[in-house]
Amino acid sequence: MKVPLLDLKAQYMAIKAEIDASVAEVMESQQFILGPPVQKCEQAIAQYSGCAYGVGVSSGTDALLVCLMAEGIGPGDEVITTPYTFFATAGSIARVGAKPVFVDIDPASYNLDPAQIEAKITPHTRAIIPVHLYGQMADMDAVMRVAEKHQLVVIEDAAQAIGAEHKGRRAGSIGQYGCFSFFPSKNLGAAGDGGMVVTGDARRAEKLIRLRAHGSQPKYYHQVIGGNFRLDSLQAAVVLAKLRHLDAWTSARQHNASRYNRLFAETGLPIAEGAQPSASKAGSPSLVLPRIVTDRHIFNQYVIRVAHRDALRAALREKGVGTEIYYPVPLHLQECFSYLGYRAGAFPESESAATETLALPIYPELSETQAKYVVQCIAEVLSARA
Numbered sequence: 001m002k003v004p005l006l007d008l009k010a011q012y013m014a015i016k017a018e019i020d021a022s023v024a025e026v027m028e029s030q031q032f033i034l035g036p037p038v039q040k041c042e043q044a045i046a047q048y049s050g051c052a053y054g055v056g057v058s059s060g061t062d063a064l065l066v067c068l069m070a071e072g073i074g075p076g077d078e079v080i081t082t083p084y085t086f087f088a089t090a091g092s093i094a095r096v097g098a099k100p101v102f103v104d105i106d107p108a109s110y111n112l113d114p115a116q117i118e119a120k121i122t123p124h125t126r127a128i129i130p131v132h133l134y135g136q137m138a139d140m141d142a143v144m145r146v147a148e149k150h151q152l153v154v155i156e157d158a159a160q161a162i163g164a165e166h167k168g169r170r171a172g173s174i175g176q177y178g179c180f181s182f183f184p185s186k187n188l189g190a191a192g193d194g195g196m197v198v199t200g201d202a203r204r205a206e207k208l209i210r211l212r213a214h215g216s217q218p219k220y221y222h223q224v225i226g227g228n229f230r231l232d233s234l235q236a237a238v239v240l241a242k243l244r245h246l247d248a249w250t251s252a253r254q255h256n257a258s259r260y261n262r263l264f265a266e267t268g269l270p271i272a273e274g275a276q277p278s279a280s281k282a283g284s285p286s287l288v289l290p291r292i293v294t295d296r297h298i299f300n301q302y303v304i305r306v307a308h309r310d311a312l313r314a315a316l317r318e319k320g321v322g323t324e325i326y327y328p329v330p331l332h333l334q335e336c337f338s339y340l341g342y343r344a345g346a347f348p349e350s351e352s353a354a355t356e357t358l359a360l361p362i363y364p365e366l367s368e369t370q371a372k373y374v375v376q377c378i379a380e381v382l383s384a385r386a
């Protein structure tokens with residue numbers, strides 16, 4: 001049996017008529033740059049996220065970048081974030097000339113540990129970028145408490161977490177900014193690159209709108225230097241058509257996650273109680289399942305943790321099961337950040353997560369048969385190790 005990590009074709013086939021009609025409408029209009037679908041998409045995503053304003057941008061990466069630019073963050077400034085995230089989070093900080101300052105993660109959620117933030121604050125610290133990894137929000141109460149105390153801006157990297165909630169509040173609506181990605185593998189994906197910034201602040205929204213179009217206001221008059229960070233009409237039309245289905249897809253992902261939990265429990269494999277796999281008495285190495293620590297985990301990824309991750313991944317590939325490692329190298333150990341001077345061992349939780357985590361197929365269309373097959377394959381491989 002073949003079980004891919006993600007099956008975008010299955011999703012497209014289910015809603016093909018709607019997507020094709022939305023795309024055709026943009027083609028008929030020949031209005032590709034910004035335009036009515038972008039405005040509609042901005043309003044819809046802002047409303048979905050519980051924010052007053054949405055500003056469509058060219059990607060999740062550019063969403064982060066334009067927020068940092070809007071705050072005037074640059075050389076001499078420091079921004080605190082997690083090393084256990086997609087590259088863009090820290091890449092954007094470095095691209096504006098500021099210094100990424102990392103704090104380790106809480107291994108239960110894989111999100112940055114807010115208790116470690118304060119020790120990293122210096123007179124140069126300007127902002128915090130918490131990442132809501134795998135579709136579950138970081139502990140935003142604690143993040144906001146320390147940010148408010150030190151007057152820091154909070155930019156939520158909600159690229160993997162559209163619609164996730166922390167104590168009833170949606171991802172992107174708690175910090176000064178929330179950044180979304182419409183990369184095709186995200187829960188709400190476009191037909192290419194796209195992203196959005198949400199904010200509750202009219203002045204910040206205005207700045208973002210200006211910066212995404214070269215900083216001009218009015219056209220051809222530039223008080224500030226921006227870039228071309230626009231969301232285009234075709235992508236906005238696809239996102240709008242898909243947004244109607246997002247809650248149903250989220251429910252399906254949550255259902256798939258609980259089904260995996262149940263199926264894993266039924267295998268009799270030792271499920272680790274702690275955040276890390278341990279050698280069990282029965283002999284076989286234990287398995288760590290995802291923890292739900294906030295109210296609405298949207299399961300962009302269902303990530304398990306095992307001691308012999310790479311061997312398991314290779315065996316699953318042989319059996320036709322697609323998996324992925326998010327992420328194999330924590331950002332403080334990336335070659336391009338060697339100038340920051342971090343050494344291996346600096347962030348032990350991020351480093352051990354990077355060697356032990358594995359994302360399984362969790363897409364909404366995943367069938368019961370496929371899920372059973374994935375679990376059966378994992379059980380076979382792990383018990384053979386015993």
Ligand SMILES: *Cc1c(COP(=O)(O)O)cnc(C)c1O
Pocket residue numbers: 059060061062085086088089131157159160180181182183193194195
């Ligand atoms: C996907 C992602 C981004 C970047 O989004 P793009 O649209 O691919 O530029 C940033 N941060 C995180 C955590 C992501 O998962």
